Amino acid sequence: MEYINDKKFERTLLVGAFLYNEEEFIYSMEELRNLAESCELEVIGKITQKLRGVTSATYLGKGKVEEIRGFVENNEIEIIVLNEELSTSQTRNIQEIVGCRVIDRTLLILDIFARRAKTREAILQVQIAQLQYLLPRISLLSGNFNERLGTRGPGETKYELDRRKIEKQVSLLENNLNEMVENRKTQRKRRVKNNLPIVALVGYTNSGKSTLMNTLIDISKFKNDDKSVIAVDLLFATLETTTRQIILENNKKFLLTDTVGFVSRLPHQLVKAFRSTLEEITEADLILHVVDISNKNYQRQLNVTEKVLLEIGVKNIPIIHVYNKIDRFDSLNVGDGVFISAAKKLNIDDLINEINKLLYKNYRTVRMLIPYTSGYIFNYLKENAFVIKENYIDEGIDILVELSEHLYNKYKHLIN
Ligand SMILES: Nc1nc2c(ncn2[C@@H]2O[C@H](COP(=O)(O)OP(=O)(O)OP(=O)(O)O)[C@@H](O)[C@H]2O)c(=O)[nH]1
Ligand SMILES: [Mg+2]
Structure with a gap:
């Protein structure tokens, strides 16, 4: 999988809009900055807007998009991170006007996960999530492919092909993941048996x-x-x-x-x-x-x-x-x-x-008398339970011990 940025510290503009709950919004913009920095993006500025309603073509108002375009030009912005998850066409429209790459919060988080994933299981999980994110947006990608390849043919066919390819890959990865999960479940069961x-x-x-x-x-x-x-x-x-x-x-x-x-x-x-x-x-x-x-x-x-x-x-x-x-x-x-x-x-x-x-709610504290011939039980309890007092008397070792229900049942014949 590729990361969202081609090189470190790409010049980044954060963009966000809110309809209500300004306080929540301010917090989420702060968090967006943290997330962006975790992706090694260099945040140059942020532009926000209080919306009265959503503009369907670009989500943000027309004037705002123009302001963004100006900022991008003047500050050599390479990438815009939007606080919202936008539709394919909204992303494309904004991208066309402002002239640089536009990504959203979801893609950013997916990217951080992709960077951090180390084990095979985590890598698989992130790949699946990335492909699931891509699926409804595949038309955006297919468009680019067509342009890049210079093909004119109906985008629809290419789009269908790409979509099916991704779906196939997702189910393949999911099968692999399931296998791994099953293995881990078996390990877990073994642990549960340890009580x-x-x-x-x-x-x-x-x-x-x-x-x-x-x-x-x-x-x-x-x-x-x-x-x-x-x-x-x-x-x-x-x-x-x-x-x-x-x-x-x-x-x-x-x-x-x-x-x-x-x-x-x-x-x-x-x-x-x-x-x-x-x-x-x-x-x-x-x-x-x-x-x-x-x-x-x-x-x-x-x-x-x-x-x-x-x-x-x-x-x-x-x-x-x-x-x-x-x-x-x-x-x-x-x-x-x-x-x-x-x-x-x-x-x-x-x-x-x-x-x-x-x-340890169902742990109990009991007195036991362990005959000297069963000294191994005493040693076992020393290791696996909490022996509060021990007294060596003629008949054996007289102990006060706190133990689990499991050990209680196992040794209840010794309770005094
Ligand atoms: N000052 C201070 N810093 C702490 C304390 N506990 C953890 N940190 C720091 O907080 C940062 C994050 O700690 P982690 O233990 O990695 O946090 P985490 O919850 O496992 O984070 P994720 O794995 O990213 O979900 C590290 O830089 C820690 O050194 C604390 O008691 N005091
Ligand atoms: Mg951690």
Whole structure:
């Protein structure tokens, strides 16, 4: 797949229009700038308009399009990024008047995903989303092809051919993806058999999910074999799901999964293509919703994330709001949840307490007497349960132990 820009730092103009809700609009323009910069575009300026109604030919008013043309000429703009998803003909019309390439927000996000995709699965998912985006716009492309090839023939035939070719490719890629998804499901089933609860990290992109995962891996009792994940100041640094085992001080274990972040107006092609990745969230026993409290738009980002969670079918799963980056923020009375800094490792204990409370509800604390001939059971419980007290008496080892329902059932004959 090709990227939208041929070279780095193409001179870019951002364009947006709104009918109502100016505040929301201003925020989405700010975010558009972030997205553009993530694609290594150099943002030179922005032009906005409050619309009274939509002009069907160009979406924006005629005068506005003229203003854009002037700006493009005077500032040697190479690419325009529109905040809206436009129809093929609207894009073409604007492009013809202003004389440079016009792309929209959806294409921009798809492009960031394409740059970040590393695993075969993520690459496939992005390719599918890109082709799905292309399908209804194929006439725009076919037109270009015809011009480029100098063919005059009826565009319709070429268009049909291209369309069928793309549809065929999509179904091929989807088959490949399904195969991979099946494999992963088998792996997951194996894990579930291990009886470990699953905790999923979710949240807006760049909120600190991967950083929190690394912090939890770090404090995990046996930090030897589990590798850390990539956490950097980039939009959509994580596109694939990673699962790590976390072992707490009290020997309680859970599986922690880190996954792709969200953004407002996440293109529906992406939600669809990433369905299998996002579905893992719906299988979690607990969700940690990570919010970047130092971002002035955190409330909006929180709402967007909750909306996406609903869309992918999350219901009846307990959620802890984890307000992150408190090292960059003072006032803490904003809502229910825990307030931490994943990077500076502040208040991580509070978070672990909350996780403990919600995840291990059916754990029990019991007294057991383990005969010396069954010493291996004692060793096993030391490793896999939380032995609070141990006392060596004549009949065996007298212990007070907190354990899972599974271990309770397994060893209930030893309960005193
Ligand atoms: N100041 C501060 N920065 C943090 C904190 N936690 C994370 N960050 C920074 O925030 C940026 C994004 O962190 P990530 O952990 O990659 O965020 P993410 O939620 O995984 O992002 P995506 O994978 O893109 O969805 C990085 O530059 C982190 O260093 C924190 O507690 N304080
Ligand atoms: Mg991440």
